[in-house]
Amino acid sequence: MKVYFTASLRGVQYYERYYKQISEEIVKLGHQHLDDEIFTLNRAKYYNELETSGRESHVKLYQKKILALQTAEICIFEVSFNSLSIGYQIEKSLYYHKPTIVLYLEDSIPYFFDGIEHEKLILKSYKEETLSDVLKQAFTEAQHKKEQRFNFFISPALINYLDESSKKLGMTKSVYIRTLIEEDMKRRSVK
Secondary structure (H helix, E strand, C coil): CEEEEEECCCCHHHHHHHHHHHHHHHHHCCCEECCCHHHHCCHHHHHHHHHHHCHHHHHHHHHHHHHHHHHCCEEEEECCCCCHHHHHHHHHHHHCCCCEEEEEECCCCCHHHHCCCCCCEEEEEECCCCHHHHHHHHHHHHHHHCCCCCCCCCCHHHHHHHHHHHHHHCCCHHHHHHHHHHHHHHHCCCC
């Protein structure tokens, strides 16, 4: 499976060994990484370039991360070090209906994430010695939460309406259809 794994770049100086352990476990479990910047970037140079290169580089960074989130089958985030950008990426991952694994060291409880109720969110604490088992368990849960492809035929009038409505709302057609179904389920009190 294609996996997007990331964590706070600023947190590397404190949690690098955990980040590497997670990354290595993902590969051991037979999955493919979509992004390895957390290990390949020089933090000081990276942040300096972002500060001096202007908006165009910020747009490229955003687009690159969003593409990785959209391409991934499962997204994994390590959140022991607080990061606004990681929080945003987690929110986007859930928005795209990706199984989203959020890992944290036992003594670094992410209280905000612990309060989120979302069917695709998998929140797991770990210790260095339990990480492998925790990650295996999280992947098993994520497999059960993966989206299933559903294709169907609709008339040109319906496809035009779908195109226009999804554009107006700023979402993909599939997200729009899922939203309609979820709203209908709520209206009918279906769980």
